[in-house]
Amino acid sequence: MGVKTEKLLSILTLQPVIPVLAVDSVATAIPLARALVAGGLKAIEITLRTEAALDAIRAVADEVEGAEVGSGTILNAAQFEKAMRAGSKFIVTPGTTQELLDVSRKAPVPLLPGAATVSEVMSLREEGYSVMKFFPAEQSGGAAFLKSVSSPLAGTSFCPTGGITPANAKSYLSLPNVVCVGGSWVAPKELVTAGDWKAITRLAEEACALTAS
Numbered sequence: 001m002g003v004k005t006e007k008l009l010s011i012l013t014l015q016p017v018i019p020v021l022a023v024d025s026v027a028t029a030i031p032l033a034r035a036l037v038a039g040g041l042k043a044i045e046i047t048l049r050t051e052a053a054l055d056a057i058r059a060v061a062d063e064v065e066g067a068e069v070g071s072g073t074i075l076n077a078a079q080f081e082k083a084m085r086a087g088s089k090f091i092v093t094p095g096t097t098q099e100l101l102d103v104s105r106k107a108p109v110p111l112l113p114g115a116a117t118v119s120e121v122m123s124l125r126e127e128g129y130s131v132m133k134f135f136p137a138e139q140s141g142g143a144a145f146l147k148s149v150s151s152p153l154a155g156t157s158f159c160p161t162g163g164i165t166p167a168n169a170k171s172y173l174s175l176p177n178v179v180c181v182g183g184s185w186v187a188p189k190e191l192v193t194a195g196d197w198k199a200i201t202r203l204a205e206e207a208c209a210l211t212a213s
């Protein structure tokens, strides 16, 4: 089924910030997703870093109107397939392996593949990818790195993730080769634990406003 760039971009362009979540239970995932959607963040990435992740993806896909739920921290083909069966609309990987490229090519769901170096980006371009996750963004050179590669790697766009905050998000979002950024700051653990969904909706609204530069 190829690389599915248009499908991926239709999700990544919904908003400037993709919330990256690690959820401990389905019971918190649903109100959390609803709070983010209410604040304008429809595309939501639930990482496979918790036991509850797959059930949470299924529940958000089935029950949260307006949400476009994807899976993150996908490390291998088995996880890719489980995440897809749970209803993920997109798949995000921190880096890229041949196994992941093979499973993705046959899947109906688009992949946002991770890359952190020029050579990794070039390898993904050879596979037909033009939209990638730049991870870990701050630690790998940040916005300055993306600015430097914009001309030699023209035609490639990024969703930088890792170390992004409301304070530095605009330095990324102002770059022409950045589609959106990923970040966990919109769902802080304290607010999730306290069930303060209104505060999370406010953070989501603030994240949405980051586009208006």
Ligand SMILES: O=C(O)C(=O)C[C@H](O)[C@H](O)COP(=O)(O)O
Residues within 6 Å of the ligand: 020, 047, 072, 073, 074, 092, 093, 094, 135, 161, 162, 163, 164, 182, 183, 184, 185
């Ligand atoms: O697991 C993955 O695939 C990741 O993307 C790792 C991190 O959870 C994100 O990079 C979010 O990072 P922070 O916004 O810095 O908290």
